[in-house]
Amino acid sequence: MKIRALEPYEVSFHRELRIRILNDSPDSFGETAAQAEARPLSYWEDLTRSVTEPNRHVMFVAFEGNAIVGTTYGILDNERSDVGRVGGMWVAPSQRRRGVGRSLLAAVLVWARKRGLKRVGLWAPASAPAAVALYSREGFKNTGRQRPLPTNANLRISEMEIEL
Numbered sequence: 001m002k003i004r005a006l007e008p009y010e011v012s013f014h015r016e017l018r019i020r021i022l023n024d025s026p027d028s029f030g031e032t033a034a035q036a037e038a039r040p041l042s043y044w045e046d047l048t049r050s051v052t053e054p055n056r057h058v059m060f061v062a063f064e065g066n067a068i069v070g071t072t073y074g075i076l077d078n079e080r081s082d083v084g085r086v087g088g089m090w091v092a093p094s095q096r097r098r099g100v101g102r103s104l105l106a107a108v109l110v111w112a113r114k115r116g117l118k119r120v121g122l123w124a125p126a127s128a129p130a131a132v133a134l135y136s137r138e139g140f141k142n143t144g145r146q147r148p149l150p151t152n153a154n155l156r157i158s159e160m161e162i163e164l
């Protein structure tokens, strides 16, 4: 398995992967596949720039050969220069429990440390034991804050964070 950062020219790849993960795991993310599909090309161009330009956010993609096996974002906080966030963490169902999620999380934490971040947070679906277990195992702690999942008010997401 190899992990690499998204490249600036991969706008369509980015869009298709995002729609794929939203279709696969609708209760894990804050937007629906239909919302993502309806967004204009300019949205995907801007988003791709935001994760590929130097000193901005980052997107990692894990491959087994040519097959995508997982992805995640590392996101910089708009207001606090020493804080980041993990977002869009997803591993292909057939590849789960093989350490892909842990490797993607490690890539974000290496990126965060290089950026000099002091803290990394995330919002995990409270009803997704796999996600909560992955983050807990790497040292993330619950902050105690919860909120409804934006796309399904019956589900809750819990904030977790780690000090670097």
Ligand SMILES: CC(C)(COP(=O)(O)OP(=O)(O)OC[C@H]1O[C@@H](n2cnc3c(N)ncnc32)[C@H](O)[C@@H]1OP(=O)(O)O)[C@@H](O)C(=O)NCCC(=O)NCCS
Pocket: 025, 028, 088, 089, 090, 091, 092, 095, 096, 097, 098, 099, 100, 101, 102, 103, 122, 123, 124, 125, 128, 129, 130, 131, 133, 134, 135, 137
């Ligand atoms: C959460 C997710 C990314 C985990 O990816 P993964 O590649 O299967 O995780 P790993 O194999 O790296 O697991 C690392 C550790 O996390 C924990 N873990 C992972 N999946 C688990 C599960 N289903 N049940 C319990 N613990 C689990 C274990 O401690 C595991 O270590 P172990 O296998 O040595 O016991 C994956 O299940 C997924 O894509 N889920 C759907 C989308 C999602 O919920 N994303 C998170 C949004 S915040």
